[in-house]
Amino acid sequence: MNDSSSSKFAHLALQGGNKSVAGEIPCWPPQWPSVLEAIQRTWSDGSWGQYHGKTVQEFAHTFAEYLGVKHVWPCSSGTVAVELALRGLGVNATHEVILAGYDFPGNFRAIEAIGARPVLIDVRKNGFVLDEAQLDAALNEKTKAVIASHLHGQLANIEEIKRRLQNRGVSVLEDACQVPGAKLASRPAGTVGDVGTFSFGGSKLMTCGRGGAIVTDCDASLQRIRIAAERGNDAFPLSALQAAALTPQLDTLDDRHAQRLRAAKRLREALSDSRIFRPLDDVWDDADSPAFFKFAIQIPGHHDREYLLQALTAEGAPVFTGFRGFGKRSKRRCEQVGPLANANIAAQNTILLHHPFLLGGEALVDQIGEAFQKIDACFE
Secondary structure, three states: OOHHHHHHHOOOHHHOOOOOOOOOOOOOOOOOHHHHHHHHHHHHOOHHHOOOOHHHHHHHHHHHHHHOOOEEEEEOEHHHHHHHHHHHOOOOOOOEEEEEOOOOHHHHHHHHHHOOEEEEEOEOOOOOOEOHHHHHHHOOOOEEEEEEEOEOOEOOOHHHHHHHHOOOOOEEEEEOOOOOOOEEOOEEOOOOOOEEEEEOOOOOOOOOOOEEEEEEOOHHHHHHHHHHHEOOOEOOOOOHHHHHHHHHHHHOHHHHHHHHHHHHHHHHHHOOOOOOOEEOOOOOOOOOEOOOOEEEEEOOOOOOHHHHHHHHHHHOOOEEEOOOOOOOOOOOOOEEOOOOHHHHHHHHHEEEEEHHHHHOOHHHHHHHHHHHHHHHHHHO
8 A cells, every 4th residue: 555545545534534323233032021921921820941842833823824824834943944945945966956046055965965066156246145047057857956045135936936937837935034024026025935934043134043934825735745854853953942032023123124124224315326335236116125134345356355344343344244155065976057156246246234233223224324425435
């Protein structure tokens, strides 16, 4: 860094200047009184320690009503939910499963756990979700399922994916682990595919520390899931205490979703003129309503992402990198259709912000926007 460029950066917090974010990032999960009350009821009635505590069935029923689906199968994690959902779709070791070249690593491993072969296709340009236009090139007689994940505030086009697979004997697993509360064409995310999966890990939008769920309207899929999970008893259970913590969160999920969406729009507007920080440019409307477990930003490839992360962290912004992607996975482990150029860009050039800041109020969102603007101004 020469003298002239040093002066541009001198006011950054990384160089000793004042940091942009003075507000406190809300803790997650909050200490909801309704959750404490539900856990105390489960303790008081003794169901907390039962193999089949009533709170698990109550959660499954309430979640099914909220989503408008026939079946909810609670389980121990979102990762297990994906594996069981694939088994519910009839996937076995003779099959191939298509997924995006940029996705949660556990989805790749879930396919491998069954013995099936992952087939990678690219994501949308400047995005993070499977590009449905790439499906035809990946389909063959071994293809049994497609995993389509909603990621980083972007929704996969599940209806178009299903249309392209029509009469091909290929099912769609809709991974909604990041997006409870989101809507696709006014339908809850997770309910548009043949099966849907959710995660309730400690950082998720609905949380009980761990846990997950599979949702479907298909009786045959549910029966296969039950057979795969029950090994004398349920081998991958959601506990009664976890279920008790989840159920009251459904009462306020839509309100939190709306608050996050407003805050995400506000931050996106703050970055609309940025030269180096590019948020998603998807059009959001009343029918498609994305959820933000992570707020995603991509940067041009010639910028040093590590330096930008350090500078943003010093300003007080809660930033980190995205997934590593699957572009470097060996041919021994998977098939790759095309160069996965967009997936590789997503893996290399993405900066994410964790969702709690979206619940911190307009002033906090504006301060985080100022942190990005401050750094952006250094790169004229």
